Amino acid sequence: MVLFILSACLLSSLTVAAPTSGFATTAFTANGRFPTSIYSKYYNDPTATSAQPQPIISDPVTHEIYPLELTNPDHIPTDDRQDPHPLPAPASSTKLLQSAIAQINSIVNSTIFDSGCTKCVALLEVAKFLFLAAPEEGSALAIELCNLFGLSTTCSEMYGPDDMGNVITEVFASADIGGLDGQMLCQNFFGMCPLPPTTPLDLTGWFKKPKPNPLPQPKAPSGQRLKVLHLSDFHIDPRYATGSEASCSTGFCCRADNFNTSSPHSIIFPAPRYGSYLCDTPYTLALAALEAIPVLADTKDSGFDFMLYTGDLVSHDNDFQLSRDYIKYTEVVLYDLFKRTLLSGPVYATLGNHDSYNSGQASSNSFGAPGPNQFSWNYDHVAALWEEEGWLDESIVQAAKTHYAAYSVQRSDGLRIISLNTNLWYGENLFNYVNMTNPDVSGMLRMLTDELQEAEDAGERVWIIGHVLSGWDADVALQNPTNLFYQIIDRYSPHVIANIFWGHTHEDQFTIFYADNATVISAETALATAWIGPSITPLTNMNSGFRVYEVDSATFDVMDAYTWFSDVNSYPELDSQTRFGPTYKLEYSTRETYGQNIPGWTDSDPLNATWWHLVTEAMEANNSLVTIFNNFQFKNSIKTLPCTGDCINSTICSMRSGSASLVIQNCQAAT
Numbered sequence: 001m002v003l004f005i006l007s008a009c010l011l012s013s014l015t016v017a018a019p020t021s022g023f024a025t026t027a028f029t030a031n032g033r034f035p036t037s038i039y040s041k042y043y044n045d046p047t048a049t050s051a052q053p054q055p056i057i058s059d060p061v062t063h064e065i066y067p068l069e070l071t072n073p074d075h076i077p078t079d080d081r082q083d084p085h086p087l088p089a090p091a092s093s094t095k096l097l098q099s100a101i102a103q104i105n106s107i108v109n110s111t112i113f114d115s116g117c118t119k120c121v122a123l124l125e126v127a128k129f130l131f132l133a134a135p136e137e138g139s140a141l142a143i144e145l146c147n148l149f150g151l152s153t154t155c156s157e158m159y160g161p162d163d164m165g166n167v168i169t170e171v172f173a174s175a176d177i178g179g180l181d182g183q184m185l186c187q188n189f190f191g192m193c194p195l196p197p198t199t200p201l202d203l204t205g206w207f208k209k210p211k212p213n214p215l216p217q218p219k220a221p222s223g224q225r226l227k228v229l230h231l232s233d234f235h236i237d238p239r240y241a242t243g244s245e246a247s248c249s250t251g252f253c254c255r256a257d258n259f260n261t262s263s264p265h266s267i268i269f270p271a272p273r274y275g276s277y278l279c280d281t282p283y284t285l286a287l288a289a290l291e292a293i294p295v296l297a298d299t300k301d302s303g304f305d306f307m308l309y310t311g312d313l314v315s316h317d318n319d320f321q322l323s324r325d326y327i328k329y330t331e332v333v334l335y336d337l338f339k340r341t342l343l344s345g346p347v348y349a350t351l352g353n354h355d356s357y358n359s360g361q362a363s364s365n366s367f368g369a370p371g372p373n374q375f376s377w378n379y380d381h382v383a384a385l386w387e388e389e390g391w392l393d394e395s396i397v398q399a400a401k402t403h404y405a406a407y408s409v410q411r412s413d414g415l416r417i418i419s420l421n422t423n424l425w426y427g428e429n430l431f432n433y434v435n436m437t438n439p440d441v442s443g444m445l446r447m448l449t450d451e452l453q454e455a456e457d458a459g460e461r462v463w464i465i466g467h468v469l470s471g472w473d474a475d476v477a478l479q480n481p482t483n484l485f486y487q488i489i490d491r492y493s494p495h496v497i498a499n500i501f502w503g504h505t506h507e508d509q510f511t512i513f514y515a516d517n518a519t520v521i522s523a524e525t526a527l528a529t530a531w532i533g534p535s536i537t538p539l540t541n542m543n544s545g546f547r548v549y550e551v552d553s554a555t556f557d558v559m560d561a562y563t564w565f566s567d568v569n570s571y572p573e574l575d576s577q578t579r580f581g582p583t584y585k586l587e588y589s590t591r592e593t594y595g596q597n598i599p600g601w602t603d604s605d606p607l608n609a610t611w612w613h614l615v616t617e618a619m620e621a622n623n624s625l626v627t628i629f630n631n632f633q634f635k636n637s638i639k640t641l642p643c644t645g646d647c648i649n650s651t652i653c654s655m656r657s658g659s660a661s662l663v664i665q666n667c668q669a670a671t
Contacts, residue, residue: 228304233503237315272574300343309347314330380401569637
């Protein structure tokens, strides 16, 4: 009741606080009624408080109208029988013989196996040859392996022929089970092999030119600032069921088909209308966030100069509950909402690991058939939407369609933005477990290097965007490709690469890249920074948040970054009324929060890698700064756990580790 007494004093649903960092409005409370005018038609009553809105969505690319059954929270599908699920062609007897000889040689020559690892590899060898000889039986064997190892309680659904079964068949049939591919499969998915070391890189001929020495003179700052919005991990959930179990036992909650095993027949914690900590983003929270952003960033009239979206549009459904139409529906909904509500200028987007399905977020063009074309439906659709919204021109769209939705844009202001499909180094993407000794099977990092060389020759500055971060956590990205990525960043920083932007973790984080593969970690060797954007979704146990950068228009350095959050813990109190929705508040200014600990750094100096390294040194000297960072990392969530003891050293080490290899090399001793 106190909340509503206080809220009744607000004018026009605005909560106005004292000006901070140049923003006249530091908090905004959304209207409690869903803005029904946002769509012309609905399958249900969009003003109801007992159910989420179900707008009727028409796809501007395919011209189809998505049916209610696609998103109906009361009837979530248990499998997908509509879309094609291709299988590899059966192998000839000659191919079987050649593969058997090669695999035997790999096992004989291997020297790092223990007994458990050897057993795992032997099992996968048996699986491989079945998948080659009789791929139609691959799913049945995958289900048996799942049950044998206790990988899931729903093996039949997860590893059936319409889900992961065919993916496993396709991957295992092509993988070098007796070599690095098999070791990594056994390590990551079965926990039966030790983690192999990073494969040594041979960069002979990789770079067309040596790094300039001395480096070119840095561009002079203009003093004019661009305003850039960074959104990530929206994870809109059109199947969100208000009033369902928000404290379920497994998976993600707020779904009509999920419950808490301790109370299977009665709800313990009814899902609030605006979302909860174990759930994805309902329509109501999505529209509240999009309503708040232009007000808080003071862009209602001017708009943003441009926007970054670092991946993950789609909800965290099990693979067997997804389909191509569900993915396309989500893409249409969110890109359309960004266009109509944010006035953001162009949106530069990248694909997240959830922006596909079948546990294969991307496969390289060197992968055996049907691999090269089986994700083109998504690349074609999302690239066409980017063109439809006017964000990319036709030539860039065509490049994105043929290069895994990766692309490069040369802006007229001297900034080149390179968007990568980092699902091609994601550790959970099964298709990455083929040809693992090659750190760039897809050719994406070759493309990145060539684009950076062109930018260097043209005197341009570059931003790189992607979804799955290259470092910080040893379990997220693969070592070999992120090790190569790190060397590329070293070669073209700091004179070409101005900033890097990731998503994926849902957390507010950063990582620093250093010269010479971080052999010396210091302010003098710090080269580049990756900003990891906070998520709109509260999953898991975080508040909802977004970030705005102030960027110098000549150097494209970040001069300040502002992060806002909404307290998800307050959402249950909003259910019994329709006057007020969620409130988003200014959480912090990066410069104001950490800058006071960096002597000699003026307001005209950028928040670059050197600055961030000095911040980590200040954290070492004053551990209370790690506590501040830890609270911001989870957006001031009531669920945030304290970071003390070993956590402090581990966190600072992660900040300084821009590749999975460096995390493993440097940070395991810090935990």
